[in-house]
Amino acid sequence: MATVVHEPPKMDVDRLPSQGSGNGGWRNLVPASGGLRKVQDASPPPASTGIWVALASITMTFAAFTSALVVRQGGAPDWQHMTLPPILYLNTVVIIGSSFTLEIARRRIAAFMGGLHEHADKPLRWLYITLSLGLLFVAGQILAWRELVSQGLRFATNISYSFFYVLTIAHALHVSGGLGGLVRVISKFNNRTLKRSTLDATSRYWHFMGVLWVYLLVLLWMKL
Amino acid sequence: MHDMSAHAVHHGAPTSFIRKHIFSLDHKVIGKQYYALALVAVVVGMVLSWLMRLHLGFANFAIPGLHLLSKNGAPGDIMTPEYYLQLMTMHGTIMVFFVLTTAPFAAFGNFFLPIQTGAEDMPFPHFNMMSFWVTFTGFLFLVASFFVSDGPTLGGWTQYAPLSAVGAVSGPGQGTGVVLWAFSIAFFCVGQLFGSLNFITTTLDMRCKGMSLMRLPLSAWAWFITSIMGLTAFAVLMPAVILLILDHVAGTSFFVSSNLVINDQVLPHSGGSTLLWQHLFWFFGHPEVYIAIIPGMGIVSHILITNMRRPMLSHRVLIYSMGALAVLSYMVYGHHMFVSGMNPVSSLAFSFPTLVITIPSTIIVLIWLGSLYGSKLRINTASLFGLGFISMFISGGVSGFFLAQPSIDILLHATYFVVGHFHLVMAVAAIFGIFGGTYFWFPKMTGRMMNESLGKLHFWLTFVGAYLIFMPFHYLGIAGNVRRYQAFVDDYLIPLIPVHKFITVAALATGAVQLIFIYNLIYSRFWGAPAPDNPWQGTSLEWSTATPPPHNNFGDKMPVVYHDPYQYSVEGASSDFIMQTSPEPVHSADEEK
Ligand code: HEM
Numbered sequence: 001m002a003t004v005v006h007e008p009p010k011m012d013v014d015r016l017p018s019q020g021s022g023n024g025g026w027r028n029l030v031p032a033s034g035g036l037r038k039v040q041d042a043s044p045p046p047a048s049t050g051i052w053v054a055l056a057s058i059t060m061t062f063a064a065f066t067s068a069l070v071v072r073q074g075g076a077p078d079w080q081h082m083t084l085p086p087i088l089y090l091n092t093v094v095i096i097g098s099s100f101t102l103e104i105a106r107r108r109i110a111a112f113m114g115g116l117h118e119h120a121d122k123p124l125r126w127l128y129i130t131l132s133l134g135l136l137f138v139a140g141q142i143l144a145w146r147e148l149v150s151q152g153l154r155f156a157t158n159i160s161y162s163f164f165y166v167l168t169i170a171h172a173l174h175v176s177g178g179l180g181g182l183v184r185v186i187s188k189f190n191n192r193t194l195k196r197s198t199l200d201a202t203s204r205y206w207h208f209m210g211v212l213w214v215y216l217l218v219l220l221w222m223k224l
Numbered sequence: 225m226h227d228m229s230a231h232a233v234h235h236g237a238p239t240s241f242i243r244k245h246i247f248s249l250d251h252k253v254i255g256k257q258y259y260a261l262a263l264v265a266v267v268v269g270m271v272l273s274w275l276m277r278l279h280l281g282f283a284n285f286a287i288p289g290l291h292l293l294s295k296n297g298a299p300g301d302i303m304t305p306e307y308y309l310q311l312m313t314m315h316g317t318i319m320v321f322f323v324l325t326t327a328p329f330a331a332f333g334n335f336f337l338p339i340q341t342g343a344e345d346m347p348f349p350h351f352n353m354m355s356f357w358v359t360f361t362g363f364l365f366l367v368a369s370f371f372v373s374d375g376p377t378l379g380g381w382t383q384y385a386p387l388s389a390v391g392a393v394s395g396p397g398q399g400t401g402v403v404l405w406a407f408s409i410a411f412f413c414v415g416q417l418f419g420s421l422n423f424i425t426t427t428l429d430m431r432c433k434g435m436s437l438m439r440l441p442l443s444a445w446a447w448f449i450t451s452i453m454g455l456t457a458f459a460v461l462m463p464a465v466i467l468l469i470l471d472h473v474a475g476t477s478f479f480v481s482s483n484l485v486i487n488d489q490v491l492p493h494s495g496g497s498t499l500l501w502q503h504l505f506w507f508f509g510h511p512e513v514y515i516a517i518i519p520g521m522g523i524v525s526h527i528l529i530t531n532m533r534r535p536m537l538s539h540r541v542l543i544y545s546m547g548a549l550a551v552l553s554y555m556v557y558g559h560h561m562f563v564s565g566m567n568p569v570s571s572l573a574f575s576f577p578t579l580v581i582t583i584p585s586t587i588i589v590l591i592w593l594g595s596l597y598g599s600k601l602r603i604n605t606a607s608l609f610g611l612g613f614i615s616m617f618i619s620g621g622v623s624g625f626f627l628a629q630p631s632i633d634i635l636l637h638a639t640y641f642v643v644g645h646f647h648l649v650m651a652v653a654a655i656f657g658i659f660g661g662t663y664f665w666f667p668k669m670t671g672r673m674m675n676e677s678l679g680k681l682h683f684w685l686t687f688v689g690a691y692l693i694f695m696p697f698h699y700l701g702i703a704g705n706v707r708r709y710q711a712f713v714d715d716y717l718i719p720l721i722p723v724h725k726f727i728t729v730a731a732l733a734t735g736a737v738q739l740i741f742i743y744n745l746i747y748s749r750f751w752g753a754p755a756p757d758n759p760w761q762g763t764s765l766e767w768s769t770a771t772p773p774p775h776n777n778f779g780d781k782m783p784v785v786y787h788d789p790y791q792y793s794v795e796g797a798s799s800d801f802i803m804q805t806s807p808e809p810v811h812s813a814d815e816e817k
């Protein structure tokens with residue numbers, strides 16, 4: 001029986017980013033000795049798995065808020081209908097638009113990483129546009145809250161407003177996290193340390209924020 | 225192009241004291257930090273239980289110095305009824321969150337999951353570091369509530385609305401105390417979400433070469449399953465406590481109904497749903513009890529296999545059963561709410577899965593017993609605690625069958641029967657899992673052996689003591705003794721007082737026994753015999769690396785895995801165990817299946 005010597009760890013620094021990170025590619029291959037079960041389990045880089053895990057947990061959180069809303073509304077004598085501030089619809093357009101610009105940025109960066117593009121500034125421009133749209137969205141949400149407050153419609157005015165504030169603020173906080181992620185992507189891109197999986201994870205998160213917002217808008221529009 | 229941040233594998237060994245021991249990114253240090261936190265928490269929780277027991281067993285017992293802890297809560301060193309409830313709430317909260325969740329899951333899981341999967345660290349070490357420190361902040365918030373003017377909340381660890389949501393009118397600690405409690409839990413949730421993220425990703429992505437999922441040891445599987453539960457359960461508790469905080473600080477009415485009169489005051493809230501809290505809480509709460517126990521199941525299986533020198537009857541069925549517990553535990557939460565006025569049909573709908581969930585539990589127990597039957601189990605402290613775990617789990621589980629049926633639960637709900645049930649099945653069993661894990665892994669974690677004679681003494685006294693404390697609870701419950709009473713003055717309760725006295729004495733004695741453990745822990749840490757790399761002749765990866773493991777777990781030789789985790793007593797092998805990293809071929813039917 002051939003003795004297989006333990007291999008030293010391989011850190012493939014030079015590997016193309018699209019092939020995943022660190023130890024991802026080579027792990028879980030079949031060891032050399034015969035008769036063993038075939039183990040084929042090529043692991044993706046952790047960021048691509050991690051992001052789905054994180055999104056699952058965010059989904060649970062908003063599902064919990066949703067069921068709280070449904071339970072609290074059922075049989076509540078005090079539920080007041082509320083009209084959503086119109087600026088929300090504008091914000092919706094902004095956040096959906098940002099998903100498109102991010103997608104453009106992502107593809108260009110992929111092309112740049114693959115050596116198809118010479119210049120880094122073009123993808124960067126789209127990242128900055130995405131970032132600005134994201135900031136615009138948050139600003140728009142803040143305007144919506146201020147508009148309500150200026151009409152005297154506060155957190156405790158009625159339970160429908162309570163839910164409105166809770167859901168939109170929770171979402172905006174998550175969006176702010178996404179903005180942080182974008183800033184990180186930009187700075188890593190500038191330092192040439194950006195990895196494909198980081199970029200993909202950040203953009204999945206960002207798209208998810210858009211989808212979540214559309215869901216919340218429909219929910220609020222139908223329920224409040 | 226190459227990114228350092230997402231990759232633990234790249235971070236070099238830290239040099240400064242702070243990076244090494246305090247804000248460490250190393251999963252092993254973080255695991256030890258969690259262990260230390262759990263140890264502090266369990267001591268606090270245990271002292272609280274003594275105070276409670278003294279008060280219950282010996283009415284108006286003056287506990288010298290208690291007034292120093294709270295002037296209003298214990299004037300003349302005698303606990304007020306409210307203060308009893310406040311201590312009880314702290315006891316339950318500290319134990320459930322900061323002991324039963326942190327020790328078996330976060331502490332041992334952090335230390336050993338990456339090693340058992342063959343990873344150099346967790347994939348997101350910064351999140352991992354935050355996981356501990358956020359949890360620790362949560363603990364500080366909870367402890368801080370002892371020192372605010374009217375003390376900690378008295379609402380119980382379940383914190384039922386509306387009394388938890390209306391503020392100070394409902395009693396001492398119900399204002400600031402509840403808010404601190406809720407913040408503490410919110411921090412805890414964030415910490416465990418970060419932890420779960422790392423655990424799941426480690427298991428899925430960081431396994432070393434040759435380590436398929438089915439080759440993971442049972443302990444690793446248990447942590448993996450638990451982290452999936454943690455990810456979903458804490459993500460629900462968190463919004464619940466946020467809404468609770470808002471009812472306090474923003475004047476909202478999520479949980480408080482209209483025209484509620486408390487202490488002659490009409491409250492300004494309107495329309496809230498008190499049941500909403502129970503739904504949200506128990507949707508988290510039931511999975512939480514499995515979050516507390518499943519790691520123990522994995523740890524104990526791992527310990528027993530090593531000491532039986534043979535694998536469990538079925539590795540796969542054990543894993544699937546733990547998975548089934550996880551899935552089912554989301555469908556049964558309503559069994560905590562049988563008397564909440566829910567529709568009897570819903571009661572039935574929750575009763576059925578509750579009875580079903582006993583099936584995977586029973587399968588797990590039968591696999592343990594069947595595997596133990598006829599094995600030549602090595603008797604050491606770790607394996608004794610393994611057996612003790614099984615014993616407690618069975619004894620506490622049996623009462624679950626009764627409680628699962630609404631018709632019986634109507635009588636037994638909120639009595640000491642329930643308290644007996646969950647202390648055996650969750651508290652003591654999980655604690656036995658922690659003890660077992662400690663005696664088993666201490667050598668790997670610290671490089672020193674624990675004292676076995678003291679360990680066995682600790683085991684036997686604790687084992688007997690735990691039964692003496694918690695078995696009579698069932699009797700009390702059947703006799704109608706309601707839980708959370710601070711004194712027994714009704715005619716039907718007075719004859720039960722001797723039982724309470726007995727329990728109190730047993731609790732104090734069993735508590736004192738734990739000093740043996742603490743002594744053993746501290747003494748062995750500094751003066752114990754040096755531990756070899758593989759003191760128990762184990763097969764899994766933690767035993768193939770140095771003791772204690774180097775910063776990147778495996779030094780400059782990354783492990784390569786050739787076998788299922790438990791190759792003991794393999795026919796024709798050169799010794800009675802084959803390590804996962806040993807290239808020695810195995811021609812057993814087991815390996816091929
Ligand atoms: C020395 C051992 C222990 C004793 C004597 C003890 C005693 C008690 C007592 C007297 C109560 C209150 C009963 C009531 O009035 O409702 C209680 C509640 C509780 N205990 Fe323990 N306990 C011990 C260990 C533990 C451990 C190790 C845990 C978990 C890690 C634990 C978790 C709880 C929980 C969750 C509650 C419920 C709190 C509530 O309903 O608010 N206990 N215990």
Ligand SMILES: [Cu+2]
Pocket residue numbers: 509510513556557559560
């Ligand atoms: Cu339950």
